[in-house]
Amino acid sequence: MTDFGFTLSRSATVDLDRVDRSRYERLVALAPDARICMNCGSCGATCTAAPFSGMSLRKVLLGLQRGQDVRPLLDSCMLCGKCTMVCPRGINTRRLILSLSKVYD
Amino acid sequence: MKENVVIIGGGIAGMQAARELLLLGYNPMIVEQQDHLGGHVSRWHRLFPDLSSAQDLVRRLGEEISEANIFLETKVSYINRLSGGYLVMLTNGVSIPTKAILVASGFRLFDASRKEEYGYGVYDHVITNADLEAWFGGAPDSRIPSSPRSIGFVHCVGSRDLKAGNSQCSKVCCMTAVKQAIELKERFPDARVYCFYMDLRLFGKKYEDFYINAQEQWEVNFIRGRVSEVGETQDGQLQVKAEDTLVGKPLKLRLDLLVLMSGMLCNPDAAAIARMARLDVDSDGFLKSLDNLGGTTRSSRPGIFYAGACTGTKTVPEALAEARSAALDIHRYLQEA
Numbered sequence: 143m144t145d146f147g148f149t150l151s152r153s154a155t156v157d158l159d160r161v162d163r164s165r166y167e168r169l170v171a172l173a174p175d176a177r178i179c180m181n182c183g184s185c186g187a188t189c190t191a192a193p194f195s196g197m198s199l200r201k202v203l204l205g206l207q208r209g210q211d212v213r214p215l216l217d218s219c220m221l222c223g224k225c226t227m228v229c230p231r232g233i234n235t236r237r238l239i240l241s242l243s244k245v246y247d
Numbered sequence: 248m249k250e251n252v253v254i255i256g257g258g259i260a261g262m263q264a265a266r267e268l269l270l271l272g273y274n275p276m277i278v279e280q281q282d283h284l285g286g287h288v289s290r291w292h293r294l295f296p297d298l299s300s301a302q303d304l305v306r307r308l309g310e311e312i313s314e315a316n317i318f319l320e321t322k323v324s325y326i327n328r329l330s331g332g333y334l335v336m337l338t339n340g341v342s343i344p345t346k347a348i349l350v351a352s353g354f355r356l357f358d359a360s361r362k363e364e365y366g367y368g369v370y371d372h373v374i375t376n377a378d379l380e381a382w383f384g385g386a387p388d389s390r391i392p393s394s395p396r397s398i399g400f401v402h403c404v405g406s407r408d409l410k411a412g413n414s415q416c417s418k419v420c421c422m423t424a425v426k427q428a429i430e431l432k433e434r435f436p437d438a439r440v441y442c443f444y445m446d447l448r449l450f451g452k453k454y455e456d457f458y459i460n461a462q463e464q465w466e467v468n469f470i471r472g473r474v475s476e477v478g479e480t481q482d483g484q485l486q487v488k489a490e491d492t493l494v495g496k497p498l499k500l501r502l503d504l505l506v507l508m509s510g511m512l513c514n515p516d517a518a519a520i521a522r523m524a525r526l527d528v529d530s531d532g533f534l535k536s537l538d539n540l541g542g543t544t545r546s547s548r549p550g551i552f553y554a555g556a557c558t559g560t561k562t563v564p565e566a567l568a569e570a571r572s573a574a575l576d577i578h579r580y581l582q583e584a
Contacts, residue, residue: 180407180445181445182445182472182473182492183471183472183473183475183489183491184472184473184474184489184490185475186490186492186497187472187473187474187475187476187488187489187490187497187498188475188476188488189497192490192497193497196495196496198490198495198497200490200492201495227364228364228475229410230403230407230408230409230410230411230473231409231410232409232410
């Protein structure tokens, strides 16, 4: 076959039909209040690790539901607890982070 | 002799209901704890969607109810159940026998100082939506700089906030923020204005036009992220932190003025009235209507009706429409009684 020099790019679409949600579901079983995040971004705004790493618990939760590997973000968490203080929905973010580490065991 | 109807609360809902009841041939008696009628609207400057004068609305309603009995600086002491009606005792010693009571006790603005991380009452240039309206109306405010270069609005202060005890959306603040952002740009054309929002809820008549206008003509910047904390720089400027959630990055910004959009809670005095009249409180903290579809103006008690923000956040036209509806409900109730 003639090689025209074209390659196919990988799709950048989040294919929700194929996304593996099992890790998110395991997380929700361990920390049910993961479900009430409304993506306001308060956690990421006030996160002490965010300016250097891009860490945002909001992004972690959303990324997990969209099939992304969120471990690089999680690695920068120092469990300082500032996100707990600012979350308007009162999510226990510390428990969420600790549960996330179990999800990736 | 004309039948009495006691109206608890002399805001715009109570005033509008009094007007309708006068026209229907009743004797409405307004009980208002402030020294003037009009409630929150009397302290507002201009009203969306047509930027009409709040003072004109209150004045017009006031003129229409000149024949009503109005007790200012008065509260309800207690409500006694009689056969087929109530005896309402007021703090001025007057007691009124009546078959119908309209509760129009309205709302209370969330106390912004409770969200300490926003620095209301701590930093010099943090004000609320109500403070800004008062300033628009001519009241001096030393917290507002003479020529601010950057101004921020924080939506949802004490609304959609489980931690602050109010999970509800106050629904009028998004539109108020857009209106006030435009009004500030009119006065300070060189300032950059930023609205920090979680969701923009611009649901009402012509609200979306304001949004487009704010973007197009006034170049208001809308940033999707809730401000998490406010600090002060060494040179006395405010510094806010938010996540720009659409970009996915933390964001910081220096401001000369920050406006907090305080949300609406049920007036705590409504709880006292609810105890006296054995009314129910709904799960959102507002008074509970008989049903939340077709019976919003009715309570579970015979002869006790609701109008306005005592049953939930309302816009001005919603409060006025509900007052007219409640007046008709009362009329039908008294005819059948």
